[in-house]
Amino acid sequence: xFLRNGLCALLATAILSGPLLAVGLGPLxxxxxxxxxxxxxxxxxxxPYPHAETFEAIPVANxxxxxxxRVTIFPARATVRAKGSRRLLVIIKPLxxxxxxxxxxxxxxxxQPQETIYARVCSHLVARRLTEGRPADRSAADxx
Amino acid sequence: MMRKCLxxxxxxxxxxxxxxxxxxxxxxxxxxxxxxxxxLTLSQAGSMTVSSNGTVLGSEQSGGTAAILGVVAIGSLPTxxxxxxxxxxxxxxxVASHTDEIRYTSTRGASQAYTASSSSHALTGLIDxxxxxxxxxxxxxxxxxxxxxxxxATCS
Numbered sequence: 001x002f003l004r005n006g007l008c009a010l011l012a013t014a015i016l017s018g019p020l021l022a023v024g025l026g027p028l029x030x031x032x033x034x035x036x037x038x039x040x041x042x043x044x045x046x047x048p049y050p051h052a053e054t055f056e057a058i059p060v061a062n063x064x065x066x067x068x069x070r071v072t073i074f075p076a077r078a079t080v081r082a083k084g085s086r087r088l089l090v091i092i093k094p095l096x097x098x099x100x101x102x103x104x105x106x107x108x109x110x111x112q113p114q115e116t117i118y119a120r121v122c123s124h125l126v127a128r129r130l131t132e133g134r135p136a137d138r139s140a141a142d143x144x
Numbered sequence: 145m146m147r148k149c150l151x152x153x154x155x156x157x158x159x160x161x162x163x164x165x166x167x168x169x170x171x172x173x174x175x176x177x178x179x180x181x182x183x184l185t186l187s188q189a190g191s192m193t194v195s196s197n198g199t200v201l202g203s204e205q206s207g208g209t210a211a212i213l214g215v216v217a218i219g220s221l222p223t224x225x226x227x228x229x230x231x232x233x234x235x236x237x238x239v240a241s242h243t244d245e246i247r248y249t250s251t252r253g254a255s256q257a258y259t260a261s262s263s264s265h266a267l268t269g270l271i272d273x274x275x276x277x278x279x280x281x282x283x284x285x286x287x288x289x290x291x292x293x294x295x296x297a298t299c300s
Binding site: 020021022023024025026027028029044046048085104106113114115116117118119120121122123124 | 179180181182183184185186187188189190191211213216217218219220222232233276278292293294295296297298299300
């Protein structure tokens with residue numbers, strides 16, 4: 001009986017405390033065309049925890065872990081309600097005429113000292129600015 | 145008399161807005177909008193113990209545990225990338241040369257042998273669970289203290 005109660009208490013603790021580490025982000029890729037110097041994408045940050053949690057979103061280069069310049073994320077650090085989601089605004093500026101700019105936005109919980117696995121989700125984003133004088137092709141995929 | 149009573153009842157029913165079940169039917173709908181996304185959940189952090197000969201500190205040694213990482217994707221099949229592992233914590237003064245490695249398997253077929261390099265696996269299903277083992281090998285042995293072997297797991 002004592003053992004069963006103990007096991008139940010342990011199970012309850014494990015369930016109530018939730019996962020050790022969790023994060024969600026979407027969509028995983030997005031591209032868009034603009035005729036101006038700036039481009040905006042919207043991403044959705046997901047909190048799988050059964051409690052409010054703070055996450056960081058960082059712009060990262062496509063082919064390395066270097067920070068991607070010219071990218072602003074708002075908010076870059078967000079507290080999301082339990083099992084909820086929050087929209088992130090990603091602004092790329094300035095874009096030169098004819099330039100294609102590819103990078104990633106990676107979301108994760110701020111690293112904890114004792115974590116053995118640092119889990120993060122990255123979204124691949126590609127912004128392209130048309131050359132001068134061409135109107136933007138605003139397709140569905142373009143709306144970010 | 146009976147007819148009069150029935151007529152009164154139907155007038156009363158109409159006044160109360162009572163109609164036959166056929167006229168009261170309505171659709172019950174459930175809507176959902178899912179975002180193309182990936183959610184990672186670490187349900188078990190790994191732990192390492194030292195081997196009997198003192199040269200391997202790993203999660204597959206007796207008493208160690210693997211890390212368990214769940215992946216739930218919506219919309220498209222993502223790729224999981226595991227960065228080269230490294231020791232982020234070790235006792236001060238311990239300067240022995242060492243090799244840091246991880247290996248992993250998944251319920252949907254991923255199988256990576258111990259490697260000190262970055263590796264990746266394209267998921268074959270939207271839901272998968274990775275079991276990750278880690279080890280640190282040092283011919284010079286290990287000092288007493290805390291060690292943390294870390295790898296960055298990325299869903300993209």
